[in-house]
Amino acid sequence: MFFGTYTNAQQFNVELPNKKKIDDFTYKIVAVLNDAPFNFSHLKGKLITKSDSVHLKSDIYQSKISLPDATASRYVQDSTKYVEYFFGEFEKVEEAKEAFEELTARVARSLSKKVVLLTNDWGNDANTVIENKMAYTQHNGFFHYNICIQVNKIPSNGKWRLVLQFYSGRPNYYYWIAKNEPIGSFNFVKIIKSNRSLLFRENQTTCPVELPPLTCAGTKVLKDTSYVIYSKTGFAGLINARSEYDAFFGAMRAGLGSEYVYFLTYSQPPVLKRIAFVKFDDIDKGKRNTIYISLVEKPNIGITNPYKKEYEMLLSFGY
DSSP: OOSOGGGOOOOOOOOOOSOSSOOHHHHHHHHHHHTGGGTTTTTEEEEEESOOSSOTTSEEEEESOOOTTOSEEEEEESSSEEEEEEEEEESSHHHHHHHHHHHHHHHHHHTTTOEEEEEEEOOTTSSEEEEEEEEEEETTEEEOOOEEEEEEEETTTTEEEEEEEEEOSOOOEEEEOOTTSOOTTOHHHHHHHHTHHHHTOSSOSSOSSOOTTSEEEEEEEETTEEEEEEEEOOOSSHHHHHHHHHHHHHHHHHHHOTTEEEEEOOOOTTEEEEEEEEEGGGTTOSSOOEEEEEEEEEOOTTOSOTTOOEEEEEEEEEO
């Protein structure tokens, strides 16, 4: 990678607290989380059933790791893979919510309280009454939420169940944007922020606003995401393209400010690098507005010198 230390991707790994004696709950929580990037392959046990009263169309396996005070555990495999632990059933929702808060604090302590918390409260009449999602923080950012604690209503008996879930996969790592970065000098970002409703408007056929020195490169639909794309070319080689990309990224980061976070996206040729910005409050939304900055190596069409390369910087608004 040639863009400096700020673009080094973080590998998901939870560190054990620096203590001489670690309680069993903490040790096992960390073990489960560190197996998430491997789809919990090390804790997946024998097949129990292909459906049950909770998971009607999923393969249910034993979990080789049990948690203290959990009444049951299982590995669930459907369109996603996750492991979950049940912490009892309660006659009253108030009792379930009290246990919910205690379990949240217990998990947070196991992660040395290095967590970002997202709470969703749907009310006592919902199937899922309340949930806390947790993201593990590390260094200068945090990983995507992959821990979830829920209070669920049980229709068959009218009780409430407390559940702790861990999701599989390698979660995105989001970088914080410092609040003290200078923001006053980059008017380009002010135009973007003042025209968000236009740039992310559905069913666009062309660029809704001008963003000089970039020019409109049109719109594109890829899978379930639509893009409005702006372009800049004319770089004097790779070093110049890299330098301008770095400067543009730094200005975007400072201009968007601390309400945004950014992350690295997987890229392969002809894309040399792509960084994405998203609002912190939108991270866990299924369909979210995202700003991408990409550096692309253009094809050598019409160029007689096979060693001469041309580059393009793209600014894309995905929605």
